[in-house]
Amino acid sequence: MTLYDxxxxxxxxxxxxxxxxxxxxxxxxxxxxxxxxxxxxxxAGLMLFPDPRLYILLPxxxxxxxxxxxxxxxxxxxxxxxxxxxxxxxxxGDIIADAALYLTFAFLTGVSPWLVVLVVLLSWxxxxxxxxxxxxxxxxxxxGPMGKSDRAFVLGALGLFIALWPQYSIVTNIxxxxxxxxxxxxxxxxxxxxxxxKNA
Numbered sequence: 001m002t003l004y005d006x007x008x009x010x011x012x013x014x015x016x017x018x019x020x021x022x023x024x025x026x027x028x029x030x031x032x033x034x035x036x037x038x039x040x041x042x043x044a045g046l047m048l049f050p051d052p053r054l055y056i057l058l059p060x061x062x063x064x065x066x067x068x069x070x071x072x073x074x075x076x077x078x079x080x081x082x083x084x085x086x087x088x089x090x091x092x093g094d095i096i097a098d099a100a101l102y103l104t105f106a107f108l109t110g111v112s113p114w115l116v117v118l119v120v121l122l123s124w125x126x127x128x129x130x131x132x133x134x135x136x137x138x139x140x141x142x143x144g145p146m147g148k149s150d151r152a153f154v155l156g157a158l159g160l161f162i163a164l165w166p167q168y169s170i171v172t173n174i175x176x177x178x179x180x181x182x183x184x185x186x187x188x189x190x191x192x193x194x195x196x197x198k199n200a
Contacts, residue, residue, distance in 0.1 A: 007149070011070055018074045028075035029086050035068035036093035036100075043100030050107035052166035058101065058159025062152040065097055069148075091131065094148065098123045102155060105176070108162065110169050115176040122183035123151060129190035141190045146182035154179060 021031070042061045046054060072090065076082045102120050106113035126146065133141035144150055158175050161168070 007070065010067075011074055014067060014070055014074065018071055018078070021071065022075060022079050026075070028072045028079075028081040029083070029089055031068055031072035031075060032086065032089045032093050035065055035072065036096045038068065039065050039097035040100040043104055046104035047107050050104065050109075052108065052162050052169060054163070055104075055108075055159040056163030058104070058163075059156030062101060062156040062159075065101070066149060066152050069094070091127065094127060095124050098148075098151070102151075105155070105158070105172055108169050108172060111172045112176070115173055115180065119176050119179050119183065122180055122187065126183055126186045126190065129187045133190055133194045136194050141193055143189045143193055144186055145189075146179060146186045151179070151183075 039061065042057065046058070072086075076086055099120050102123065103116060105111055106116035127148070130141045133139065142148075146154075154175065158172060162172065
């Protein structure tokens with residue numbers, strides 16, 4: 001079970017906005033690039049000014065980033081905007097956005113930067129395993145338990161927690177340790193699913 005399972009309902013909520021963007025000439029690639037830029041700017045801001053109170057903005061940034069991520073996919077699929085360039089931008093944009101927003105935690109006092117870097121690297125690995133699945137089976141694999149949407153939810157909630165209770169920022173190390181385990185599990189799940197399909 002992963003938050004990706006509720007993506008269709010989330011897309012239904014966004015569909016009216018997607019139609020408006022399409023009729024105004026906005027392209028899927030423009031949205032993809034905007035999502036990456038939108039992640040880098042606040043991420044850099046939090047790295048430069050790692051005041052725990054500012055981390056209350058992180059769930060907002062992550063939610064908008066996920067919304068943009070859904071919008072670019074809908075524009076591509078539903079309005080015939082799929083392209084090889086779009087596929088490249090989508091994958092590269094995801095790893096840039098993950099790094100920009102998640103690395104902000106490494107700048108908080110008491111947080112192990114190595115744990116944060118490990119989670120970022122494992123996040124990239126889960127996406128790489130999903131791409132491997134697509135290469136071998138023709139279908140992108142989004143298995144959890146720590147997919148992109150799940151990561152955004154967990155780390156957004158962590159940002160809110162830190163903003164409200166900065167004295168307990170040490171909890172960040174616990175959350176990132178658990179996330180690292182779940183991300184490794186996710187990578188194994190995605191690769192295992194490919195083997196099951198290929199051997200079926």
